[in-house]
Amino acid sequence: MNKDWTEMNKEMQKLLSKETTFEDAIGKLIELRESLFAQITQIVNTFPEEAFRQMPFAGADGYHSKTLAYSIWHIFRIEDIVAHEMIAEDRQILFAQGFDRSVHSPLITTGNELSGNEIAAFSEKLDIMELYRYAREVKQSTEQILLHLSYSDLKRKFGEDMIGKLQRSKCVSEDENAAWLIPYWCGKDVRGLIKMPFSRHWIMHIEAMQRIKNRLCKLARKGVDPIAYCGLSCNHCFLGEWCGSCRTAYNTCSFATVSPDGICPNAKCCMEKEIDGCYKCDEIETCNKGFYIPSNDGANAAKAQALYIRKYGKKEFLKVLDRLHGKYDFSKAQKILGQDYREGLRILEEN
Numbered sequence: 001m002n003k004d005w006t007e008m009n010k011e012m013q014k015l016l017s018k019e020t021t022f023e024d025a026i027g028k029l030i031e032l033r034e035s036l037f038a039q040i041t042q043i044v045n046t047f048p049e050e051a052f053r054q055m056p057f058a059g060a061d062g063y064h065s066k067t068l069a070y071s072i073w074h075i076f077r078i079e080d081i082v083a084h085e086m087i088a089e090d091r092q093i094l095f096a097q098g099f100d101r102s103v104h105s106p107l108i109t110t111g112n113e114l115s116g117n118e119i120a121a122f123s124e125k126l127d128i129m130e131l132y133r134y135a136r137e138v139k140q141s142t143e144q145i146l147l148h149l150s151y152s153d154l155k156r157k158f159g160e161d162m163i164g165k166l167q168r169s170k171c172v173s174e175d176e177n178a179a180w181l182i183p184y185w186c187g188k189d190v191r192g193l194i195k196m197p198f199s200r201h202w203i204m205h206i207e208a209m210q211r212i213k214n215r216l217c218k219l220a221r222k223g224v225d226p227i228a229y230c231g232l233s234c235n236h237c238f239l240g241e242w243c244g245s246c247r248t249a250y251n252t253c254s255f256a257t258v259s260p261d262g263i264c265p266n267a268k269c270c271m272e273k274e275i276d277g278c279y280k281c282d283e284i285e286t287c288n289k290g291f292y293i294p295s296n297d298g299a300n301a302a303k304a305q306a307l308y309i310r311k312y313g314k315k316e317f318l319k320v321l322d323r324l325h326g327k328y329d330f331s332k333a334q335k336i337l338g339q340d341y342r343e344g345l346r347i348l349e350e351n
C-alpha cells in the first residue's frame with residue numbers, strides 16, 4: 001500500500017475518534033481524496049481510450065484484475081449510492097445530473113455482479129470522459145455532505161427501512177456477489193461508512209488502477225525503440241516503471257503529463273519535423289523545448305545523450321549506458337552527465 005495514503009488514512013481515522021478533532025478529520029479526508037483523485041485525473045488525461053477497456057491481469061485474484069473504466073465506475077457508483085441514498089437521503093448524482101444516459105452504461109448497479117469478460121464488455125460501452133465527469137461530481141457532492149456533518153451524525157445507524165429502500169432502488173444487483181453490499185453498508189454507522197467507501201475503498205481501487213496502468217505501459221513498450229525522442233533511454237529511465245514510452249500512445253513521461261495536449265514537446269517537435277529524434281536536429285545545442293528547458297535538471301544530461309547518439313548511434317549508446325549504470329543509479333548518472341552537455345558527452349565517450 002502507498003505509504004503516504006496509508007498514513008493519511010490512519011491519521012484521519014484517529015482524528016475522527018474525538019469531537020474536538022472532527023473538523024480536522026474531515027479536512028484530512030478531503031486532502032487524502034484530492035491526492036487519490038489526482039491519480040484518476042492523470043490517468044484519464046494521459047491514457048488512450050483503449051487503455052480503459054484492457055485487463056492486463058485478467059483472471060488474477062484482486063482488484064487489479066478489473067479494467068480502469070470499471071474501477072472508476074465501481075468506486076463512484078458505490079459512493080453515490082452510500083452518500084445520497086443513505087447519508088443525505090436525496091437523489092443520486094447518476095440520475096440527478098443525467099449521467100445514467102451520458103455515460104452510456106448499460107447498468108445502474110455497482111458492477112460487483114460482473115466478472116471476467118463481462119467487465120471487459122461493460123467497459124467497452126462507457127464514455128470515459130463522461131465517466132470522469134460523473135466521478136468528479138460524485139466526489140464533490142460527497143465532500144459537501146461531509147462538510148455539513150456534525151460529530152453527533154457519526155453515530156447515525158441504518159435499519160430495516162434503509163435495507164428496503166436500497167433494495168427497491170435496484171442500484172445493487174441481487175447476484176450473490178453484489179447483494180451482500182446492502183447489509184454490509186447498513187451494518188455500519190456514518191463513521192463506518194466514512195472509513196470504508198469514502199476512503200479505504202478508494203485507496204484499494206486506485207492502487208489497483210496504478211498496477212493496471214503500469215502493466216499496460218510495460219506491455220506498450222515491448223518491441224518499441226527504447227530510445228526516447230529527447231535522447232534518454234527508456235531501458236534505463238527511472239520512470240520506465242510507469243511510462244509507456246513517448247513512441248507509443250502510452251506516452252506518460254513527465255513532460256507529456258504536464259503538457260496540455262498530453263504529448264512531450266520534444267516528441268511533438270520531432271514528429272512535426274518527421275525526424276527520428278532530437279539527435280537528428282541541427283538546433284539541439286540551442287534548443288530550450290520540453291526536456292531541454294534550462295530549468296529542467298535533466299536538460300544537459302539528455303542533450304549529452306542525444307549528442308552521443310548522433311555521433312555513435314543507438315546501439316553504442318545503449319552499451320555505454322549499461323556500463324555507466326553498472327557504476328551509478330539513474331539519478332547519479334544523470335547528475336554526472338548533467339553539469340554541462342559537452343562535458344556529459346565527454347564522460348560518455350570515456351566510459
Ligand code: SF4
Pocket residue numbers: 228232233234235237238239240243244245246247252253254
Ligand atoms: S520518461 Fe522518456 S525516457 Fe523515460 S520511459 Fe518515458 S519516454 Fe522513456
Ligand code: SF4
Pocket residue numbers: 265266269270273277278281282283284287288289290
Ligand atoms: S527543435 Fe528541439 S525539440 Fe525540436 S527536434 Fe530540434 S532539438 Fe528536438
